[in-house]
Amino acid sequence: MYNKTNIIKEKLFHFIALFSALCAIIFLSGIIISLFKEGYLIFKEVGVFHFLFGKSWYPSQDPSEFGILSLLIGSIVVTVLALIISIPLGISSAIYIAELAKPKEKEILKPFIELLASIPSVIYGLFGVVFLAPIMMKLFNLSIGLNAFTASIILGLMVVPIISSISEDAISSVPKSLREAAFALGANKWETIIRVVLPAAKSGIISSIILGFGRAIGETMVVLMVAGNAACIPKSIFNPVRPMTSAIAAEMGEAAVGSSHYNALFGIAIVLFVITFISNIITEQVRKRIRTK
Amino acid sequence: MNNRNLKQYIGITATRVITIISILFLITFLVFIFSKGWKVISFSFLFESPREGMTKGGIFPAIIGTLYLTMLSITFAFPIGVLCAVYLSEYAKPKWLINIIRMAINTLAGVPSIVFGLFGLAVFVGMFKFGVSVLSGALTLGVLILPIIINASEEAIKTVPNDFREAAYSLGATKRQTIMKVVLPTAMPSILTGAIISVGRAAGETAPILFTAATFYTRKLPQSLSDEVMALPYHIYALMTEGTHPDAQIPIAYGTAIVLLLLVLSINAVAIIVRYRIRRQRKW
Numbered sequence: 001m002y003n004k005t006n007i008i009k010e011k012l013f014h015f016i017a018l019f020s021a022l023c024a025i026i027f028l029s030g031i032i033i034s035l036f037k038e039g040y041l042i043f044k045e046v047g048v049f050h051f052l053f054g055k056s057w058y059p060s061q062d063p064s065e066f067g068i069l070s071l072l073i074g075s076i077v078v079t080v081l082a083l084i085i086s087i088p089l090g091i092s093s094a095i096y097i098a099e100l101a102k103p104k105e106k107e108i109l110k111p112f113i114e115l116l117a118s119i120p121s122v123i124y125g126l127f128g129v130v131f132l133a134p135i136m137m138k139l140f141n142l143s144i145g146l147n148a149f150t151a152s153i154i155l156g157l158m159v160v161p162i163i164s165s166i167s168e169d170a171i172s173s174v175p176k177s178l179r180e181a182a183f184a185l186g187a188n189k190w191e192t193i194i195r196v197v198l199p200a201a202k203s204g205i206i207s208s209i210i211l212g213f214g215r216a217i218g219e220t221m222v223v224l225m226v227a228g229n230a231a232c233i234p235k236s237i238f239n240p241v242r243p244m245t246s247a248i249a250a251e252m253g254e255a256a257v258g259s260s261h262y263n264a265l266f267g268i269a270i271v272l273f274v275i276t277f278i279s280n281i282i283t284e285q286v287r288k289r290i291r292t293k
Numbered sequence: 294m295n296n297r298n299l300k301q302y303i304g305i306t307a308t309r310v311i312t313i314i315s316i317l318f319l320i321t322f323l324v325f326i327f328s329k330g331w332k333v334i335s336f337s338f339l340f341e342s343p344r345e346g347m348t349k350g351g352i353f354p355a356i357i358g359t360l361y362l363t364m365l366s367i368t369f370a371f372p373i374g375v376l377c378a379v380y381l382s383e384y385a386k387p388k389w390l391i392n393i394i395r396m397a398i399n400t401l402a403g404v405p406s407i408v409f410g411l412f413g414l415a416v417f418v419g420m421f422k423f424g425v426s427v428l429s430g431a432l433t434l435g436v437l438i439l440p441i442i443i444n445a446s447e448e449a450i451k452t453v454p455n456d457f458r459e460a461a462y463s464l465g466a467t468k469r470q471t472i473m474k475v476v477l478p479t480a481m482p483s484i485l486t487g488a489i490i491s492v493g494r495a496a497g498e499t500a501p502i503l504f505t506a507a508t509f510y511t512r513k514l515p516q517s518l519s520d521e522v523m524a525l526p527y528h529i530y531a532l533m534t535e536g537t538h539p540d541a542q543i544p545i546a547y548g549t550a551i552v553l554l555l556l557v558l559s560i561n562a563v564a565i566i567v568r569y570r571i572r573r574q575r576k577w
Contacts, residue, residue, distance in 0.1 A: 157315075
């Protein structure tokens, strides 16, 4: 078997596999380098501090202003509200599916949730514009239905399946013996869930929330269509906002390649990348803690 | 009822109610989209080009565009993803490199899709001069789905028992032969499940193709890899935000949404069914 051509084939295969594995690093570096190459000029032009905390975003006026505070706040407001909606919904349904549902119900609910997680965000956006926005206008007597709150409801709905399915995995993987021990001590079902199962599944649930956060802050189409697209600091949650992702999506078409505006949009992408990178590292740490347990 | 049982009753009921509410929300969403859109769907809607400034006609070019983009992106990402997973699980050396690669994959998986779009714009459209084209869009989507394919493939390869490998080695097979003839064929159904899911993901993404591939309107179908294309998700967005006849455009957007939804849901339903089958059939 070990003749010369075989040895060459072995080496070649090993090399191709290694190269494919390196592709992950190559693409990630490609992303980082291209973002910084196009984006760093704006930091040089206006300064990092002014870029992050400058209050006015007038990219196409003369003189132009590139402060993304209003966009940053837009992203944060929408994401936090979305999580406030999706965390209780997601975790409750995870508890229900993992602990309370009958086997038949579970067999239907679990794939249903998985399917929902796969619906394209642009369809959620469409739903927000034509269905939810008019309802919100009537309900809260607003002049514009497209605002931060409407966007965060849709975004929250979108994140529910993610939080739910990952939390459900975490809850289901809590060993049965823990539950039996709790029952043996006289705890009832609810006490077992709250005091034993949830604490044991804590890390998994936390990482599902961080993942949901990453998904919500990086989501583009929903906020682009539903958040109302006003680049100013919101006074209430019923004001329209322009989160960072939608600023990039909405303005890149008009920004001339190489202009300050173009660089500024890449600068926003750098900020987004850094935020999701940090939230990734936190998830990793939480996951490592589960493994070492 | 004593205090503890009352608490249990309240707790369980609340959990059930909240779950039902979230499911109802999501069902409302699906029912709304379908009830609005099914009237629009017809043979001519599916197989004709748009006419009269997007107010009439069908969405055939967008369907074809989405098929081109997804097929091309999976052709690009599938071999790289599977081989990457092979390297991570079968060669797995040196350790420090594996750690870096894993970190890179996790980071890639969390990058917002619009950032992939900018990457595609800067690298494929700009640097490689592919222009706004099927090729640029498919490559961008390919990079986006790569982590999904890698993770699914690695999970699949991990479930192949070590006995299989040892049996192959004891018959004198080399490492490459063991991987190609034993490990990958055994893991292939699960790997394909992952690939199917990533196709669904690629089909539904809008942000990465905004500046790399998509165009609101072309009459002709893409002739080559360097043509711009219409695509279903972008078409929905464009119908809602561009053009001059919103009243005529919104019904078309509903119809397009149903087509995209059915496409993505059926792709994923296939993947879910295949996965349950594999779990049931697995004998080792």
